Amino acid sequence: MPRQGTKIHTVMEAIRTKIAARTYAPGARLPSVRALAKSMQVSVSTVVEAYERLAAEGVIGARAGSGFYVLGHAAPLALAHIGPPRERDVDPLWVSRQSLEAADAMPKPGCGWLPASWMDVDGLRSALRAVARADGAVLADYACPLGLPALRELLARRMAAVGIEVPAEQIMLTDSGTQALDMVCRFLLEPGDTVLVDDPCYFNFQALLRAHRVKVVGVAYTPQGPDIAAFAACLQQHAPRLYITNSGIHNPTGGTLSASTAHRLLQLAEQSGVVVVEDDIFADFEVQPAPRLAAFDGLARVIHIGSFSKTVSASLRCGYIAARADWIDSLADLKIATSFGGGFLAAQVVRTVLTQSGYRKHLEALRARLARERDRAVERLGALGITPWLVPRAGMFLWCRLPDGIDAARLARASLQEGVVFAPGNVFSPSFSAGNLMRFNVSQLTDSRVFDVLARALHQMRTAP
Numbered sequence: 001m002p003r004q005g006t007k008i009h010t011v012m013e014a015i016r017t018k019i020a021a022r023t024y025a026p027g028a029r030l031p032s033v034r035a036l037a038k039s040m041q042v043s044v045s046t047v048v049e050a051y052e053r054l055a056a057e058g059v060i061g062a063r064a065g066s067g068f069y070v071l072g073h074a075a076p077l078a079l080a081h082i083g084p085p086r087e088r089d090v091d092p093l094w095v096s097r098q099s100l101e102a103a104d105a106m107p108k109p110g111c112g113w114l115p116a117s118w119m120d121v122d123g124l125r126s127a128l129r130a131v132a133r134a135d136g137a138v139l140a141d142y143a144c145p146l147g148l149p150a151l152r153e154l155l156a157r158r159m160a161a162v163g164i165e166v167p168a169e170q171i172m173l174t175d176s177g178t179q180a181l182d183m184v185c186r187f188l189l190e191p192g193d194t195v196l197v198d199d200p201c202y203f204n205f206q207a208l209l210r211a212h213r214v215k216v217v218g219v220a221y222t223p224q225g226p227d228i229a230a231f232a233a234c235l236q237q238h239a240p241r242l243y244i245t246n247s248g249i250h251n252p253t254g255g256t257l258s259a260s261t262a263h264r265l266l267q268l269a270e271q272s273g274v275v276v277v278e279d280d281i282f283a284d285f286e287v288q289p290a291p292r293l294a295a296f297d298g299l300a301r302v303i304h305i306g307s308f309s310k311t312v313s314a315s316l317r318c319g320y321i322a323a324r325a326d327w328i329d330s331l332a333d334l335k336i337a338t339s340f341g342g343g344f345l346a347a348q349v350v351r352t353v354l355t356q357s358g359y360r361k362h363l364e365a366l367r368a369r370l371a372r373e374r375d376r377a378v379e380r381l382g383a384l385g386i387t388p389w390l391v392p393r394a395g396m397f398l399w400c401r402l403p404d405g406i407d408a409a410r411l412a413r414a415s416l417q418e419g420v421v422f423a424p425g426n427v428f429s430p431s432f433s434a435g436n437l438m439r440f441n442v443s444q445l446t447d448s449r450v451f452d453v454l455a456r457a458l459h460q461m462r463t464a465p
Helices: 004-020 033-040 044-056 092-101 121-132 136-140 149-160 177-188 203-211 228-238 259-272 293-297 325-339 344-355 357-382 408-416 448-463
Strands: 060-063 067-070 171-174 194-199 215-222 242-246 275-279 302-307 319-322 397-401 437-441
Touching: 004 033, 004 044, 033 044, 044 060, 044 067, 092 203, 121 136, 121 344, 121 357, 136 344, 149 171, 149 319, 149 344, 171 177, 171 325, 177 203, 177 242, 177 275, 177 302, 177 319, 177 325, 194 203, 194 228, 203 215, 215 228, 228 259, 259 275, 259 293, 275 293, 293 302, 344 357, 357 397, 408 437, 408 448
Parallel strands: 194 215, 194 242, 242 275, 275 302
Antiparallel strands: 060 067, 171 319, 302 319, 397 437
């Protein structure tokens, strides 16, 4: 049974965490001693002592006859403390940092991007040389608020190819896909709003939404898209402001939205007033285009975003937002307020790459290479008892179930000690219901060390007492 001192420390840390997450802002009244004792299942005397110690530290203060209040200024925002508590190795921010900080030679089958050697580096070099000869304004000046017109016109033509009819004037360039989503959240959300995401979903959706201090609710995802019955129930129960999803190839499952699911989802969205944000970042990996919510909806309540970090370059930060005209006008003002005008340079390089004859050939070769590595990965993982939730039609991800009794977080932790970065399932699951699942990036599975480490870790976990 925990010692009294341990319980006092637990209460103090719970209060500090909520202050760091700004759940308790400066001046906020803390729960009464009896209310907190009941919610944390500790004695009243434990809470009294915890409050007194925090008061002695100057964190909170007592007001006669009123209770305890938070003192001081707002604490620096600590994203890791926002939302339900997670073990650090299944926290989205921690997993992202492990992948981004890993040495180049370190296998990263848990990351979400292609190896540099798989990218169209020759096309990039050619585009950089061409842009270097451009007018000085391209190299040194601000762009207009909506961004480079030529790239926006190209994007309008590319969207039309998947059924999204949108003029260039309703497309705004951003510094990345992440910035695009961040701007949409700034535009439409207030702290305390509810946002629906897929369960599982891209883990940085959750991390970004923490920064906006909103409530995140997961909707079970199926091979055809979100579970429509669960989606309808969440709309009724939570009255969300946004629903964020991947169109095309879903991250992490590799699933594809069906036309019937898209139609029913948009009917429910219209009835409830929820705005849908579809992230189309994996569009160029598709062999056959999947249905797009923005195509069915005509951008009435769907916002379409994307970027070029997966197939052109993660180093060139360039993304976009396509939305209804009045929203784009307001988003342009928001862009000026938060990042001023953006720049020509990255947009011009991206446009040059996309319009070079070599890019289409590069994509064809890349899709074929991913298909070969996907088949190979399914076979090699299967030999270890790791099976795909589904075998995707395209893309780089395999969402896999581990052998019975194997916890993905423990497996990832053991593998990290041997220099291999994996992404355990609960990083992607708002409900923490994916403890036996793991996302594998097939382009990062070509190093035999990955399977050696997996085999050893699985053996140790099976034989451990």
